[in-house]
Amino acid sequence: MSDPNSTTTRLLTLLNVSATKASKRKWSAVEEFPAEKLNKRKNARFLSVPEATVPGNPETPAATEIMVDAPVEPLDTAAEAEEDDELAEGVSDAYEAHYGRSPALLSESTRAAVDRHSWTTSRATYGRLGAVVESIPEGSQPGTSSETAILERLRTPFRKRQAKQPREKTEVQNDLLSILSSHRDVYLPNTAWEHKKTFREAISLHALNHVTKKRRRVLKNNERLVHATKVDPSGSPPEDVQDQGFTRPSVLVLLPFRSSAFDWFTALTSHTPAPAFQVENQSRFLAEYGLSPGMVDKLAAAEPGTYPRDHVETFKGNVDDNFRVGVKLTRKSVKMFSEFYGCDIIMASPLGLRRSIEKEKSADYLSSIEVLIVDQLEALTMQNWEHVKFVMSHINKLPKDSHNTDFSRIKPWYLDGHAEYLRQSILISALETPETRSLFNSNLKNVAGKLRVERRWSPVQVPEGIDQNFTQFDCANPKDEADKRFNYFTTQLLPLVLKSAVQSSNAAVFVPSSFDFIRVQNYFKKHSGVSFAVLSEYSTNQDISRARQAFFSGQKAFLLISERFHFYKRYKIRGIRNLIFYGPPDHPQFYTELLSCPFLDDGVEASDVTCRVLYSKYDWFRLERIAGTEAAIELVKA
Template identity: 65%
Template sequence: MAIDDGTSVTTKLLTLLNVSATKIGKRKRPIEEFVPAGKLNKRKSISFSETVSIKTLEPDHQDQEEEEKEDETAAVETPEREEEEATIQNTEDHYENHFGPSSAVVSEQGRLAVDQNSWTTFKETVGKLGPAVVAVPNIPQATTSKVLADIDVLPKVNAPLKKRQSRMNRNQVELQNDVLSALCSRKDLYLSSAPVESRQATRQAIALHALNHISKKRRRVLKNNERIAHSTKSKPDAPPPEDVQDQGFTRPSILILLPFRNSALDWFHAITSHTPSPEFQIENNSRFLAEYDLPAGVVDRLASADPGTYPFDHVETFKGNVDDNFRMGIKMTRKTVKPFTEFYGCDLIIASPLGLRRSIEKEKNADYLSSIEIMVVDQMDALTMQNWEHVKFVLSHLNKLPKESHDTDFSRIKPWYLDGLAPYLRQTVLLSAFETPETRALYNNELKNVAGKVRTEKRWQPVQIPAGIDPNFVHFDCTSPQDEADRRFNYFTSQVLPTVMKSAVQSTNTVIFVPSSFDFIQVHNHFRKSPGVTFTVLSEYSSNADISRARLSFFKGEKNFLLISERFHFYKRYKIRGIRNLIFYGLPDHPQYFSEFLSYPFLDDGVEPSDVTCRAMFSKYDWFRLERVAGTEAALELVKSQ
C-alpha cells in the first residue's frame, strides 16, 4: 500500500482507537493506566497485579487458560533457555532487521523505487535452485544484495529437520538448505519451475521457515511481557517500557494458499513434522483427518492404481481429498498445534482462494489478513486451472488497515504497521511447476518487498513426441495482448478451419484442443452455428454420461470434430482414441499434454506417423507455452523467424 501522506492513515488509526474505547459496555481507560497484552493480540484484556498474576476474563475459554500457563512456564528463565538465548544471539539479526519494530530495510527511497516499479536486476546462480533473476529496489545500497543468507532458525525448531536430513540423499538436503538460506534473506522467492519430485522437500523447508517465524515472534512477545511485568512489579508508578512493539493489528502472521484439501493435509503434516517432541500435542487431529483426508473405507483409485496407469503428476495433484473450498486457522503454542482455531486467535491460516473469498464476502471483513508477514502460494499451476480471480481477490485484501480494533493493544503494534508499510515488508513465496502470464504478472505487480525478490529461471528442452510426427507451428500476427483473443479467433475461423474443411481426410477424426475457457466457449459457439459440421465437446463441466457419449461417438466416427478444453484434461486426464488430426487452438500450459495428445493416435491399431497431422497456433504472447513445448532455443528461432 503506497502512502502519499500520513493524513488518511492517522485518521483511520484514530477512528480505530476511538472505536476500541467506546464500544458498548467498555469504558475508556485513564491515560496513566497501561494494560499490556499478555499474549499476541489476545482477544481478552489481561491485567498484571503486583504479584504478576494472570486472569482470564472468560473462564470458559479453556484454551486461553492453557496457553497462558504455557506462556508463564516459557517465561521462567532456566539454564537451558539461557543457553538457547546465547546460541541464537548471533542468528537473530535477519528476523529483527526485517520484521523488528525498527525495521532496517524499509526506507522512503526503497518504497518510492518499489512504487515506481524501479528495480535493479542481476542474474545469479542460487545453489540447487539454479539460475535466478534477482531484483532489488533501485537504490545504491541495495544493488549488491545477496540471495543466500545465514540460516537463522532456532535450534529447537531446526533439530527435527536436521535429524530427518541425516536419512535423505545429498541433493535433497542441499535443496532444502538453499531454500532455507534464500528465505532467511527475507526476500520474496518465486520458484517458477518447481518439479513435482521436489515438492515435498521444498514444502518442508518452507514450513520450517514459517514455524520459525511464528516461534521468534512468540519469543519476542513473551520477552516483552516479562519486561512489562517486571517493570510494573518493581515500579508500579513508572511508565511502561517504550520499546515493546512486537505485534500487528491482528494475530495471524502466516497465510498459505492452496488449491485442494489434499495439499492442506500435506502442509499440515510438514508443519507438525518439525515439532515431534514427546510432550508435543496436536489437538483436533481426528477431526482434521476426517475433514481433510478421505473418509474411512474409501479407496483412492489414483493412489492404489498400478504404476503407470495415470501420469505421475496427475496422481500427485489429485490423490486424496480434492475439495477446493476450505479455510482453517492454526494456533501454535509451545507444546500444541491447534487446528480449527478462529482466525483472530490463530497464528497461521491455510486456505484455498475460493474458501477465503467466500469467508471474506460472507463476513464483509478481512481484518485477519491485515498483519500477514509471510504469504505462501503453492501449486500456482493448479490454481490457474481453477479461477485465478479468487487469487487476485485475496491479494487485494492483504495488509490493509483493519476496519475494527479487535481489542488490539495499540501500544504493542510495530510502528511500520501504524504507518501502513506492511506491504513493503511482507515476504511472499510463490511455487509453480511452470510460468503463465498470470503468475508472472502477480510476481511483477503484487510483490513489493523492499528487501528484494528472486525468480528462478529454466532453459526448457523440447517435449518428447512420437518419431515421425512433424508438428506445424502456425504463427498469427498480433500487436496487442488485449486484441490477442479476437485475432486468434479470426485467424482460426478464416484461415485454419476453412483449410481443414476442404480436406476430406483432415475434416474427420479431428481434435481441437483449446487452453482458455473463454476461447473454448467462443469456438464452441462458432461450431454450433456452422451447418453440416458434426462435433462433440469435452469440458470441465461435462458429466460422466456426457463424457462417455462424446468419447464413443468420436471414436466410432459419428462426430467428425471433438473440442477439448485444457481444464477437462487437467481434471480427467482421459486417453482419447480415434484421433488422426490435431489442432492446437493454443499451445497447452502443461507441456506434457502436447506429447500426450500426439501419442493418443497410436492407441489405435495400424496407425502410422504419416497418418497423423498436427497444427499448433501461436503468437508472440504465447512465449511461455511455446518455450515449454518447443524448447527455449527452438522457441527463440520460431519467434524471430516471424
C-alpha cells in the same frame, strides 16, 4: 474535509474505537503464547500498563490490560535459560532487521522505487537451485542470507532428519533456506514433483521459525512490561515494545485442495514431533482433510503408469477446494481449527477464503500477514484465478475494526500502512504462466527484493515422424490477442482444414482458455457447418461417454477439448487423426499425451497424423515448454 476512505482517516478511526474499549482486555500474546513458566499458573491477575496517547483524543490515555501470572519469577532452569539466551541472540538476526520496529530497508526511496516498478536486476547461480534472477529496488542494497537464522531448537532435529535423506535433497533445502532467511520474495516456477516435498519441509520450517521468533519477542516484551510495572507502578512503560500487528495471524498458506493442506500439515508437524509437542484436534483434521473411512483412492491404488504422475500427485486424496483452517502454535502444542483471530497460520484455498470474507464482510485477519506461501499455482490457475486475485487484494490492508488490539504494541510500519512492503511471499508452481508471472511482477512489493528461479527447456518427446506445423499470427497488443487469435482461426486456419476431406474428419481441437473454448464452441454451433462433440470441465460422465463414442465411430467429425477437461479427467481419446491446438497447452505433457492418442488404434502410421499449433509471441511460456527454449526463440522471431 478528509476522505473517509483514506488510510489516515481509517487508522484514526481504529485508534479512537480502541480507546473507547478500554474496559476490555486488549489482544496480547501472553494469553495466547504461554511460556513454560507462565503455563504453571495458579492465580491470574491483571496489571494495567499506560497505553500510548491516542492521536486526536485529548482524554486521559486508556489502560491496556495484560494478563500475567503472579508472581513472575526469574528464569531458573537450564532449559529456560538456554531458550532465553537463544532469544537474545536472535534479536539482532535477519528477522529483527526485517520485521523489527524500524527496518533499515523500509524507506521512502525504496517504497517509491517499488511503486514505480524500478528494480535493479542481476543474474546469479544458487547451488542446487540453479540460475536465478535477483531484483532489488533501485538504489537499495541486496539482502544477505544466513543459514543460522533458524533457531537452534528447530534446526537440530531438522539436521538429524536431513542426515537420513539423499545428499542432493539436503543441499536443495539448505540453499533454499539460505535464500529464505534474507526475507526476500522467492518464486519457484517449473518445480519438479520430486522436489515438492523437499521444498515443503524447508519452507514450513522457515514459517515455523518465523512464528516462533515472533512469539518469543512478544513474550520477552511482556516480561519487561510486567517488571517495569512492579519496579515503578506509576512510571512509564518501555517505549520499544512494538512487536505485533493488528491481528495475530502472520503466515498465510494458499492451496488448491484439502489434500494439499494435508501435505503441509504433515510437513509442519514434522518439525514439531511428539512428545515435545502435542497436536490438538488432530483426529478431526485427519477426518476432514483425509479420505473418509472405507474410501479408496483409485489414483494412489492404481498400477504405476496407469495415470501420469502429475495427475496422481495433484488429485490423490481429498480434492475438495473449499476449505480454511487456523493453526495455533505454542511452545508445547500445535492446535488445529483455531479461531482465525487466535491462530498463527492460516491454511486455506482461495475459494474458501473468499467465501469467508464475503460472508463476514471483513478480511481483518489478513491485515498482519508477514509470510505468504502460495503452493501449486499450476492447479490454482486451472480453478479460478479471480479467487487468487481477490484474496491478494485483501492482504495487508488496514482492518475495519480494532479487535481489542493494544495499539501501543503495534509496529510503527503497520500503523503507517507499509506492511505490504515487508511481507515475504513464496510462490511455488510446476510451470509458469502469464498469470503467475504477473503476480510475481506486479503484486509483490517487498523492499528486501525478490528472486526468481530460471530454467531452460528441452523439446518434449512426441511420437517420431509426426509433422508438427506451428502457425504464428501477428499481434502487437496483448489486449487484442484473444480477438486476433479467434479471427485467424475462423478465417484462415479452420477454412484451410475444412477444404481437405481427410483433415476435416477425425479432427480434435484443443483449446487452452475456458473463455476461448466457449467462443469456439459457439462458432461451431452457428457457422462451421460440421458435426462436432464437446468435452469440457462441465461435461457429465454421460456426456463424456456419448461424445467419445460419437467421435470414435465417425458420427461427429470434430471433437472440441478444453484444457481444463484434460487437466481434471486425463482421458485417452481414440479416433484422433488430426490435431489442432487453438493455442499451445499450459501443461507440456498434454501436448505429448494428445499426440500419442492416435496410436491407441491399430494400424496408424505417423504419416496419417497431422498437427497444427496456432501461436503468438504472447504464448512464450507455453511455447518454450513444448518446443524447447532455443526453438521457441526462433519461432517467436519468425
